[in-house]
Amino acid sequence: xxxxxxxxxxxxxxxxxxxxxxxxxxxxxxxxxxxxxxxxxxxxxxxxxxxxxxxxxxxxxxxxxxxxxxxxxxxxxxxxxxxxxxxxxxxxxxxxxxxxxxxxxxxxxxxxxxxxxxxx
Ligand SMILES: [Ca+2]
Ligand SMILES: [Ca+2]
Numbered sequence: 001x002x003x004x005x006x007x008x009x010x011x012x013x014x015x016x017x018x019x020x021x022x023x024x025x026x027x028x029x030x031x032x033x034x035x036x037x038x039x040x041x042x043x044x045x046x047x048x049x050x051x052x053x054x055x056x057x058x059x060x061x062x063x064x065x066x067x068x069x070x071x072x073x074x075x076x077x078x079x080x081x082x083x084x085x086x087x088x089x090x091x092x093x094x095x096x097x098x099x100x101x102x103x104x105x106x107x108x109x110x111x112x113x114x115x116x117x118x119x120x
Contacts, residue, residue, distance in 0.1 A: 001034045037065035061100040064093045069119040
């Protein structure tokens with residue numbers, strides 16, 4: 001993590017030991033919060049996705065940070081032989097707020113896993 005981020009968030013720029021720590025207990029490590037653009041000292045600030053079925057579609061949503069670029073991916077199982085498939089690339093917002101994706105393509109799968117990746 002850059003020193004400026006560590007100073008601003010009361011972390012130790014002389015130690016890498018705080019990168020895997022979760023100072024605010026939100027389930028995201030300090031380094032994950034750095035890449036996600038969330039606050040490592042505020043448990044309400046975390047990248048967390050929600051999912052629900054709406055009719056024949058699946059609605060996937062998360063709170064986006066302004067100007068971050070996300071990619072939503074899915075797969076039918078978590079076996080190591082199945083790759084993640086890109087559902088929606090290059091998702092971004094100019095202001096922070098909710099991003100929602102409605103997915104009807106995976107509705108015929110008996111099981112589907114989604115993930116959101118922070119691309120930059
Ligand atoms: Ca955290
Ligand atoms: Ca946080």
